[in-house]
Amino acid sequence: MVILLKILFYVSGFIIFWAMIGYPISLRFIGFIYKNRKLVKDYSHQPTVTVMIVAHNEEKVIFDKMKNMLELDYPKNKIEFLVSSDNSTDKTNQIVKDFIENHRTENIRLFEVNARKGKTNAQNEAHKTVTTEYLVMTDANSMMDKKAILELMAAFTSKEIAYVTGKLSIVNHNENDISSSEASYWDSDLDTREIEGSIQTITAGNGAIYACRTCDYYDFNPIQCHDSAMPPFYALQGKRAICNHDAVAYEKAGEVIEDEFGRKVRMNRILLKHILPDLRILNVWKHKWFSYFYFGHRTCRYLLWSSHLIVFLSNALLISQSWFYAFTFIGQVLFYLLGTIRAITNTNNKLLTLIYYYCVTIIAQWVGVYNILTGNSKPFWEKAESTR
Numbered sequence: 001m002v003i004l005l006k007i008l009f010y011v012s013g014f015i016i017f018w019a020m021i022g023y024p025i026s027l028r029f030i031g032f033i034y035k036n037r038k039l040v041k042d043y044s045h046q047p048t049v050t051v052m053i054v055a056h057n058e059e060k061v062i063f064d065k066m067k068n069m070l071e072l073d074y075p076k077n078k079i080e081f082l083v084s085s086d087n088s089t090d091k092t093n094q095i096v097k098d099f100i101e102n103h104r105t106e107n108i109r110l111f112e113v114n115a116r117k118g119k120t121n122a123q124n125e126a127h128k129t130v131t132t133e134y135l136v137m138t139d140a141n142s143m144m145d146k147k148a149i150l151e152l153m154a155a156f157t158s159k160e161i162a163y164v165t166g167k168l169s170i171v172n173h174n175e176n177d178i179s180s181s182e183a184s185y186w187d188s189d190l191d192t193r194e195i196e197g198s199i200q201t202i203t204a205g206n207g208a209i210y211a212c213r214t215c216d217y218y219d220f221n222p223i224q225c226h227d228s229a230m231p232p233f234y235a236l237q238g239k240r241a242i243c244n245h246d247a248v249a250y251e252k253a254g255e256v257i258e259d260e261f262g263r264k265v266r267m268n269r270i271l272l273k274h275i276l277p278d279l280r281i282l283n284v285w286k287h288k289w290f291s292y293f294y295f296g297h298r299t300c301r302y303l304l305w306s307s308h309l310i311v312f313l314s315n316a317l318l319i320s321q322s323w324f325y326a327f328t329f330i331g332q333v334l335f336y337l338l339g340t341i342r343a344i345t346n347t348n349n350k351l352l353t354l355i356y357y358y359c360v361t362i363i364a365q366w367v368g369v370y371n372i373l374t375g376n377s378k379p380f381w382e383k384a385e386s387t388r
Contacts, residue, residue: 002321005314009325012311015300023296024192030289031195039198039244041154048078048132049149050214054122056086056380058140059095065140066099070106074149080107084126086380087116118379119207121222127214135214137226142168142208142249151247152211162216162239163230165193165202166209166247184354186253190245192297197242200289201235203297204228209249222379223270228298229277235290236280261360268368269377275302305365 014022051069055062062083069081083096096110111126123137136152138144148166155164170186193202207227216239220229231241253260276282276299284291312332318325335355342349342356371377 002318005318008310009314009318012307012314015303015307016311018296019300019304023300024188026296027192027195030199034195034199037198039155039242040157041151041244042157043150043154045153045156046075046078046150047134047153047156048080049074049134049136049153049211050080050082050130050132051136051138051149052082052084052123052126052130053138053140054084054086054119054126055088055092055096055140056116056119056122057088057090057092059088059091061141062092062095063099065143066096066108068143070103071146072144072149073146076106078132079149080109080132082109082111082126082130084111084113084122086113086119086122116380118222120220120224120226120379123226124219124222127217127219130214133214134211135217136209136211137207138249139208139251142251144209145248145250148209148247148249151244152209155242155244155247156211156213160238160240161242162234162237163205163210163212163241164247165205165211165241165243166249167243167245168206168208169248169250170253171250172252185357190243193243194245196289196293196297197240200293201240202231202243203235203290203294205231205241205243206249208251209247223377225267228267228274232277232281232294235287236278260357261364264361264364265367265371268365269371269379271302271305271365271368272372275299302365304362305369308362 051072053062053065053069055065058065066081066083072079085093085096093110093112096108100106100108100110109129111129113122113125127135134153134156136149152164152166155161167190168186193204196202205227207225210226210230212230216234218230218233220226220233234241281287281291281294312329315325315329315332319329336359338352339356339359341347342352347353368377
């Protein structure tokens with residue numbers, strides 16, 4: 001029994017360590033070895049592009065988003081704008097229609113989805129109307145840099161590159177501790193993706209700004225999201241998903257923990273499937289670095305919810321074995337206690353906020369798993385109002 005508890009303790013502890021510390025450090029070392037690999041760009045590559053914005057009840061931001069789209073620096077005769085409205089019941093559709101009427105010289109279309117089935121379904125349905133060579137997808141509350149489309153297209157320098165994601169820049173990172181913690185997470189993740197993409201392929205993208213060839217688009221199950229589904233899908237086909245962080249989208253992070261918690265819960269709506277979505281990922285001889293990347297960056301992170309519980313319970317039962325187990329158990333209790341103190345006192349201490357934010361992330365995974373097991377995972381959600 002003791003041997004089993006020790007195995008559970010060390011395996012779970014390794015998963016937590018590798019997800020949060022070991023993998024990022026190892027990737028920096030690998031990146032140093034491949035430091036000569038740089039992103040190649042071809043700015044003469046300016047194919048026809050459709051920019052798709054998916055919106056559900058986005059009356060607060062859709063007008064500004066449409067204005068932002070018209071400011072993009074890209075040949076007017078090669079770009080069109082498509083708003084896929086996911087059964088909006090507010091003024092979103094009317095605002096878009098009025099905008100189209102007032103900008104008749106621009107190539108703007110509204111596609112109205114009859115039944116709300118979520119962002120991915122709205123993309124699937126609207127995609128069938130697209131005739132351009134490339135498809136760029138972005139969120140209604142994400143404002144794009146004027147060079148964003150040029151940068152995305154410049155990164156498609158070979159047939160093996162099937163997907164390019166840009167950089168999400170958090171504009172309110174100094175607003176409060178919650179948005180600052182989210183911005184810190186994104187900065188770290190962006191560094192990781194930069195290295196993964198330069199070596200072979202990234203393991204996940206960003207819904208705020210990404211592109212693919214229209215012919216490569218795949219109708220995913222509406223419960224899935226392109227952020228986590230597209231890069232592995234292309235990688236398993238022997239293609240590359242990369243990032244070009246000179247293609248920038250600006251967005252607000254949630255300023256209240258409830259909004260960030262809700263966002264993280266919906267990100268985990270099919271967490272169990274993402275742990276290992278396809279056994280082919282394990283074929284390191286065929287998929288090379290991607291197998292390593294996915295295990296470290298995705299599988300281990302998607303196992304944090306169970307690993308923390310297992311390492312805590314096994315540690316509690318091993319306390320009497322040695323001072324080491326007593327020390328690690330006290331450390332865990334203290335860690336969770338600090339997170340609880342931050343939740344109760346709402347102090348602005350940066351260390352306590354980071355611990356609290358991390359604990360909220362783990363709890364969100366547990367809620368996601370609960371929703372999966374109870375059949376409550378849905379392909380749609382209520383947006384975070386503080387990000388608008």
